[in-house]
Amino acid sequence: MDTHDAKKPLPRLTPDNRAFWEGCREHKILLPWCQYCDRPHWPPGPVCPYCFGDDLTWKQSSGRGVISSWVVVHKAWLPAFAADIPYNAVQVELEEGIRLTGNVVGASNKTLRVGLPVEVVFDDVTPEATLPRFKPR
Amino acid sequence: MSASETDASTPKFLADKYAIVGVGETAFMRGQGSGRTTRAMGTQAVRAAIEDAGLEAGDVDGMLSYSFNDSTFSPMIAGDLGIRLNFYMDVYGGGSSTEALVGIAIGVIAAGMCKTVVVFRSMNGFSQVRIGGTGARSAVPVSGDALHNRAYGWQSAGQMFAPSFMRHMHDYGTTAGQVAMVKVIHSQHAANNPKALYRKPVTVDDVLSSRMICKPLHLLDCCVETDNACAIIVTSADRARDCKHTPALIRSVVGRVCKPRIDMHYQHGPISTVAGYYGKDILWPNAGVGPEDIDITGSYDAFTFTTMLQLEDYGFCKKGEGGNYVSDGTMKLGGKRPNNTSGGHLCEGYTHGIAMVIENVRQLRHDVDDSCPVGADGHRQHTYDYSLGGCRQVRDAELTANLGWAMPGTGSAMVMRRG
Numbered sequence: 442m443d444t445h446d447a448k449k450p451l452p453r454l455t456p457d458n459r460a461f462w463e464g465c466r467e468h469k470i471l472l473p474w475c476q477y478c479d480r481p482h483w484p485p486g487p488v489c490p491y492c493f494g495d496d497l498t499w500k501q502s503s504g505r506g507v508i509s510s511w512v513v514v515h516k517a518w519l520p521a522f523a524a525d526i527p528y529n530a531v532q533v534e535l536e537e538g539i540r541l542t543g544n545v546v547g548a549s550n551k552t553l554r555v556g557l558p559v560e561v562v563f564d565d566v567t568p569e570a571t572l573p574r575f576k577p578r
Numbered sequence: 579m580s581a582s583e584t585d586a587s588t589p590k591f592l593a594d595k596y597a598i599v600g601v602g603e604t605a606f607m608r609g610q611g612s613g614r615t616t617r618a619m620g621t622q623a624v625r626a627a628i629e630d631a632g633l634e635a636g637d638v639d640g641m642l643s644y645s646f647n648d649s650t651f652s653p654m655i656a657g658d659l660g661i662r663l664n665f666y667m668d669v670y671g672g673g674s675s676t677e678a679l680v681g682i683a684i685g686v687i688a689a690g691m692c693k694t695v696v697v698f699r700s701m702n703g704f705s706q707v708r709i710g711g712t713g714a715r716s717a718v719p720v721s722g723d724a725l726h727n728r729a730y731g732w733q734s735a736g737q738m739f740a741p742s743f744m745r746h747m748h749d750y751g752t753t754a755g756q757v758a759m760v761k762v763i764h765s766q767h768a769a770n771n772p773k774a775l776y777r778k779p780v781t782v783d784d785v786l787s788s789r790m791i792c793k794p795l796h797l798l799d800c801c802v803e804t805d806n807a808c809a810i811i812v813t814s815a816d817r818a819r820d821c822k823h824t825p826a827l828i829r830s831v832v833g834r835v836c837k838p839r840i841d842m843h844y845q846h847g848p849i850s851t852v853a854g855y856y857g858k859d860i861l862w863p864n865a866g867v868g869p870e871d872i873d874i875t876g877s878y879d880a881f882t883f884t885t886m887l888q889l890e891d892y893g894f895c896k897k898g899e900g901g902n903y904v905s906d907g908t909m910k911l912g913g914k915r916p917n918n919t920s921g922g923h924l925c926e927g928y929t930h931g932i933a934m935v936i937e938n939v940r941q942l943r944h945d946v947d948d949s950c951p952v953g954a955d956g957h958r959q960h961t962y963d964y965s966l967g968g969c970r971q972v973r974d975a976e977l978t979a980n981l982g983w984a985m986p987g988t989g990s991a992m993v994m995r996r997g
Contacts, residue, residue, distance in 0.1 A: 518734035555748040
């Protein structure tokens with residue numbers, strides 16, 4: 442995961458997710474947040490799925506969380522990732538309660554476990570795209 | 579819910595009014611592949627099912643199929659068999675579709691739209707579009723949920739399902755060796771299924787020493803991709819009486835029941851819980867029976883652990899005890915409640931769940947296609963000797979449950995009864 446193969450897929454910005462990915466470029470995790478019931482939701486959508494409210498704002502996450510589950514990929518399904526195996530893919534439950542997909546960097550795959558405290562780091566993979574990844578904290 | 583809605587003592591809604599009356603398939607193939615189009619295989623499987631039912635082309639007037647845009651649409655196959663359709667629909671999807679489409683077939687028959695419906699799945703899952711391998715599926719444009727996953731190299735079925743199992747191990751102490759027993763048992767079942775692709779029994783050690791695909795999944799935790807087509811025929815119980823075999827009456831269907839979200843399915847609710855947690859509250863009350871009444875299960879084995887998670891969440895054991903359930907001998911032939919007596923996706927072949935329904939239909943006929951001798955009445959004379967290469971008919975099978983899996987967040991199910 443240390444190098445970005447040009448063939449690796451990048452996020453495609455849509456009106457629904459643009460604020461999140463633009464936040465990443467500024468090295469911030471922004472979450473869609475309902476002004477009525479004061480809850481974040483994920484993935485981004487035009488309506489709060491908890492109260493149907495549509496007065497949403499984007500609030501910055503602490504970027505801290507714990508691994509809620511994880512795998513280590515030994516057979517690349519996407520050819521662009523073949524050079525990276527074995528690499529991990531994790532689900533991180535942020536302090537705000539939502540779960541993001543990502544990779545843990547800067548640590549051996551052997552140290553991965555459910556409950557491992559992590560914090561976000563930002564990987565500027567191209568001039569246009571920044572991916573949030575995670576490191577142990 | 580009211581008391582009557584949760585009462586599991588009487589069947590509701592379907593009440594044995596519909597049945598599966600015909601089943602058919604083509605050979606499960608790897609290596610050189612089928613050498614045939616999905617159109618040709620589908621046509622052959624549908625013909626086999628119609629002949630199995632003792633019907634003719636003119637008796638079938640409805641058709642349903644499912645695919646990942648890797649197959650042939652119903653009206654093409656109908657035309658190739660001289661069938662004029664009064665109804666057809668081809669839906670997107672893989673595992674968990676069969677049971678859902680049986681429910682749709684019942685609905686359109688009940689609505690008077692048609693009388694008899696074929697459901698088929700035809701896929702060159704080895705030689706053309708591989709679900710688990712690299713190739714066409716990994717090259718399709720990124721869209722939808724993949725936006726949040728694919729950039730991290732997290733995309734294949736194994737990669738996306740395995741966190742459920744990883745979390746189950748963490749939450750309940752389940753081990754890789756316990757779920758390896760699913761492969762071991764299914765391999766023993768496959769040894770008694772002449773049409774199974776992998777008929778050699780394996781051991782727990784074989785599974786755990788096979789190469790890692792996506793930790794915690796070893797190669798032998800993953801099902802075998804094959805080229806194959808399967809078909810089943812759904813009609814009313816009244817019409818079923820004129821068909822060739824004892825009908826498999828449909829007691830209850832669950833179709834693509836979901837966790838609160840499926841787009842980011844690790845997002846909502848306990849990670850080690852799957853859609854069957856919700857499906858059980860539809861399946862059992864509607865069937866008028868409970869898991870304790872079931873003689874044979876067909877719990878979808880895309881991977882060893884998917885069988886376990888579904889059996890657990892449909893209530894065949896307590897939550898967290900699935901590892902014990904799948905490894906204590908309960909689900910072996912000769913055990914209390916055998917699972918996937920054909921060998922399932924892990925050993926027989928992989929056609930997105932429909933072959934597991936076919937197997938249970940044959941079990942309910944008491945005429946499963948093992949190596950036992952065929953008697954003068956055209957039925958096999960089962961020995962109930964389950965040693966390797968022998969019988970795989972479950973004695974006096976009356977009730978079966980199929981538990982279909984699309985992913986952790988979506989599943990389907992069906993209870994059938996011997997007519």
